[in-house]
Amino acid sequence: MTEMKFHFCHRLPAGKHSMMEEKKKKHNVLVEGRVTSTFIADAISKHSSKTEIGAHAIFLGQVRRDAQKDSFVKNIEYSAHPEMAEKAFEKIREKAFKKFDMICLHIHHSIGMVDAGEVSLFVFVSCKHRAQTFGALKWLVDEIKKTVPIWKKENYENGSYKWLDGDQPPM
Amino acid sequence: MTEMKFHFCHRLPAGKHSMMEEKKKKHNVLVEGRVTSTFIADAISKHSSKTEIGAHAIFLGQVRRDAQKDSFVKNIEYSAHPEMAEKAFEKIREKAFKKFDMICLHIHHSIGMVDAGEVSLFVFVSCKHRAQTFGALKWLVDEIKKTVPIWKKENYENGSYKWLDGDQPPM
């Protein structure tokens, strides 16, 4: 039942699908470009039919227009090893559902260019009660930063760029 | 400057307003009926111009269709002492800005009827970095539940109702 919960969130199996087929469905976390606020609103409103949910917690990563020498961040260019990234996200989902008493979990991460002020990461946790949402949200964001093969290149308004450091320990 | 930050979030003073006038502006946390997902989306998209923000955390309280004897929750009817509630929210804001390194904070709480599946509480924290958002979000939601004079009456599908217990200690 715990297994079913997240695989079936907004993915109720049609009559002909077996549970095994359902389980193999990819979640496709990576999205091209920014995460729009209408996408976020749509994700929220879809959950009004899940009336066992009492609390949602959402994290949004937004690109900062940080100063850099004589210039400012224009955008961040995200790149990934797509298969490895989707696998890493799937592993995070599985660990999260074991660790926290969640009903739904949705994660979306941008690939490609995201301008300063735009959202590049959307983590959406839904639980029966509020208590579990906060710890789950923090754990998920930290885990995404640590374990998913995504890289970011900060492009500045003056045309220069910098690859941003991650916090992965040396192998 | 810390003081200005939250009072001026989307409330940049017109030339003729003094800072004192600006500070006295009410935040009007209480909203009639549910918090819609378009309202939430609008709040998010307004922050794309605040390019010093790197992380948003959002909490949404959703009305559960809990089972109750032979029936289910149809809606929750929220009531408040409006002046005391707005004052309590203002006190929470002030404490939160002292406790956490936030850039923006928005809180909206429903008054009146909110159906099962709909959102009645919207807490929206924005910071430079992610680390501060999680603790701030949890603290805010707990503080709202403890210190704001709001009450809820659960109305069931069979016409009966129940006042929900709070967790305020006896005086």
Next chain:
Amino acid sequence: MKLNLLFFGILTDATGKAKQEFESDATDVDSLNKQLQIIYPELIKHTYKIGVNSEIVSRGKKLYDGDEVSFLPPFAGG
């Protein structure tokens, strides 16, 4: 003197009303509370704080003509 009483949450059931203009000789919150517990014996079953003019007060708080007195059961927002 005249007081404006406000009852909230489950106390609206206990008293059968949300507000009431109340003529009283009670000079402080504690004696007003005792008067009301006689009129509305259901009140005794409940825990509540008392607010005067939008501030929560201790039970010794003096009352003045025209005060708004609120009866506030445990908060349950969110």
Next chain:
Amino acid sequence: MKLNLLFFGILTDATGKAKQEFESDATDVDSLNKQLQIIYPELIKHTYKIGVNSEIVSRGKKLYDGDEVSFLPPFAGG
């Protein structure tokens, strides 16, 4: 044997490319890595993990014809 190399993040600057078909007699990841550090000396300045066919592996991992080998600097998502 033929390997498909993929470079990510700052390693695309270090090698000047994001992918490369590479003919090699290296039988494990460690020896392939040493060959590449000679061709692309900038690699030595960087910390990275190595993935084979979408799995992160230890440096002793055996290589086979057609393997995809990824060079992965510290992750920086979010």
